[in-house]
Amino acid sequence: MLLAFTPWLALVFFLVDAHAETSGTAREKSVAITFDDLPHANAGTDGTDQPSPQSIQDANARILAALRDHKAPAIGFVVESKVRAIGPFAKDILKDWTGPRLTLGNHTFSHADTNTLDIAGIEREIVDGEKTTRRTLKAAGKQLRFLRFPYNHTGDTTEKQKAIAALAAKLDYTIAASTIDTSDYVFDRAYERALAENDTEAAHRIRTAYLMHTQQQIAYYAGLNEQVLGYEPPAIMLLHVNRLNADAMKGILSLFEESGYSFTTLEKAQADAAYRRPLS
Numbered sequence: 001m002l003l004a005f006t007p008w009l010a011l012v013f014f015l016v017d018a019h020a021e022t023s024g025t026a027r028e029k030s031v032a033i034t035f036d037d038l039p040h041a042n043a044g045t046d047g048t049d050q051p052s053p054q055s056i057q058d059a060n061a062r063i064l065a066a067l068r069d070h071k072a073p074a075i076g077f078v079v080e081s082k083v084r085a086i087g088p089f090a091k092d093i094l095k096d097w098t099g100p101r102l103t104l105g106n107h108t109f110s111h112a113d114t115n116t117l118d119i120a121g122i123e124r125e126i127v128d129g130e131k132t133t134r135r136t137l138k139a140a141g142k143q144l145r146f147l148r149f150p151y152n153h154t155g156d157t158t159e160k161q162k163a164i165a166a167l168a169a170k171l172d173y174t175i176a177a178s179t180i181d182t183s184d185y186v187f188d189r190a191y192e193r194a195l196a197e198n199d200t201e202a203a204h205r206i207r208t209a210y211l212m213h214t215q216q217q218i219a220y221y222a223g224l225n226e227q228v229l230g231y232e233p234p235a236i237m238l239l240h241v242n243r244l245n246a247d248a249m250k251g252i253l254s255l256f257e258e259s260g261y262s263f264t265t266l267e268k269a270q271a272d273a274a275y276r277r278p279l280s
């Protein structure tokens with residue numbers, strides 16, 4: 001089992017890698033960085049403290065600055081109802097996501113779970129979900145191509161899976177995949193609570209634990225892909241726009257670099273044959 005990541009295994013991988021590199025057979029490791037729940041994961045949700053316009057702007061600006069510094073391409077998946085809940089300045093934030101190496105995708109209108117909707121309802125969620133995103137991309141001379149369903153639910157039965165795939169094709173969308181999920185929103189909840197209580201020590205501990213967990217998850221999913229596919233296809237990292245990632249983004253990008261990954265676009269990552277395999 002390659003599920004545990006130990007320094008010993010890391011050394012073996014390093015040696016194997018180095019050997020493969022010299023013989024010219026190594027596959028370069030790459031990762032596409034993707035963000036869900038734009039403009040901000042905690043905006044427009046029931047029962048939680050709404051982030052201020054300033055903190056929404058700040059989180060996006062700092063995530064984008066880290067991506068720029070590391071020359072990492074990224075795609076941000078937009079929830080239209082959050083755009084409307086935030087108000088007019090949300091459009092300026094989305095515009096910032098159309099700069100060099102950046103693009104946007106559709107994350108549906110209201111972030112509803114497709115498992116609870118029929119196909120007509122899912123179509124409405126997609127079509128209503130793209131309004132601001134399509135307009136913003138068009139103004140930047142870019143095309144809307146990717147769609148990611150909330151919770152990555154692409155059909156809970158084979159029949160529904162086929163119907164959803166046909167619907168996405170009809171609407172000219174590619175469904176976005178993801179291979180690394182760190183449950184960052186769980187850490188963010190604790191992080192927000194610590195910051196609300198001005199407990200900077202706890203916030204620091206949470207950030208450190210989050211980065212360690214991220215490092216383990218990167219290695220865990222890489223090992224899993226090796227086991228299932230026999231190689232590591234371009235990875236797709238799923239993150240959310242929140243304060244934790246704004247504070248940890250440089251660290252996350254450095255983790256990938258230190259593990260030998262280069263950054264790629266979602267489009268290039270999903271061109272790998274692994275992403276054409278049937279889901280079940």
Ligand SMILES: [Zn+2]
Pocket residue numbers: 036037107111150151
């Ligand atoms: Zn989401």
